[in-house]
Amino acid sequence: MSSACAICRRAHRDQGDAHRTACDRCEHRIRGWLREIPRQLPLLRASLALDGGPAQGRSAGRAHSPLPLRGDVLNLLGPAAPGTVTDHHGDQSGTLPVLAQVYAWASTIADARGRDLPPFRPGADYTRYIAANLPYACTRPWIVDLFTEIGEVVHTARAITRTEPRRRPKDAPCPSCSAFALVSEDWQPYVECATCGLLLTHDEYAAHHQTVMPPLYRTALRLAVHQATQTTRKDEPA
Known part of the structure; x- marks a missing residue:
């Protein structure tokens, strides 16, 4: 329920x-x-x-120096x-x-x-x-x-x-909502999604990162190579 x-x-x-x-x-x-x-x-x-250090001596109207x-x-x-x-x-x-x-x-x-x-x-x-x-x-x-x-x-x-505490953005997307909104915070035992609120232990995030990031890196590399190739072709003389 x-x-x-x-x-x-x-x-x-x-x-x-x-x-x-x-x-x-x-x-x-x-x-x-x-x-x-x-x-x-x-x-x-x-x-x-x-x-600041305590005032030197006694100030006017005071029986004692102020408590530092x-x-x-x-x-x-x-x-x-x-x-x-x-x-x-x-x-x-x-x-x-x-x-x-x-x-x-x-x-x-x-x-x-x-x-x-x-x-x-x-x-x-x-x-x-x-x-x-x-x-x-x-x-x-x-x-x-x-x-x-x-x-x-x-x-x-x-x-x-x-x-x-410092909040550090994580590389991998959220396994629940796919948003790139996972963050870790000092003194907190979980990586949290700022979009959907999902909590992952650091071991769970490490396993998730190992699974999803290599394909994403390969995809990004292919896109970069494709874009560089397209740019080279445009610069070639007709």
């Missing part, structure tokens, strides 16, 4: 007896973000210092009490700290499944816990909030650390 993904609105097919709220494509996008978060944390710590650290980075790295992730009343100012977001979503998943959250170390263990339970989370209506909030914290971190 097909239904629309609650995140990207693309049609997708449910798997087995479980009705999926989110599609495979959006699930794998979340997985990429969860792998990226532990890599962003040391980069955020390295970005704490202000670009970035407040937005401190906010992302700071601790937070466990609790509900979604801010229904708009009381939260700015993005929640990274580890608070991760811990809260791990707790949400554990509560929804009627389980105790294991006492992990803060950080990568909780991102792995969320990733391991994503097939379940993708059947829940709150997967949209998880997608939005985890995505927001990753994009905020990228803007600070200046590590926007």
Whole structure:
């Protein structure tokens, strides 16, 4: 049975007896973000210092020199009490700290499944816990909030650390829609078609490339030779 993904609105097919709220494509996008978060944390710590050095001495009207650290980075790295992730009343100012977001979503998943959250170390263990339970989370209506909030914290971190992932176009056409729109992106485990949304593992793309590209190269070579021959004939004297 097909239904629309609650995140990207693309049609997708449910798997087995479980009705999926989110599609495979959006699930794998979340997985990429969860792998990226532990890599962003040391980069955020390295970005704490202000670009310019602290002012020399004391400025007028100040009892102390200004703190030579970035407040937005401190906010992302700071601790937070466990609790509900979604801010229904708009009381939260700015993005929640990274580890608070991760811990809260791990707790949400554990509560929804009627389980105790294991006492992990803060950080990568909780991102792995969320990733391991994503097939379940993708059947829940709150997967949209998880997608939005985890995505927001990753994009905020990228803007600070200046590590926007690169998107690289691939040579081979999409095996589903034939468009030359396959791209790979840093931290994402799949090659994605920007036209139809197809996902290929890197091994699947390599096999596809090996199958389709040699005939395309031969066709391109024949066309080039034919065009060169036609041009030569036109240049010959009558």
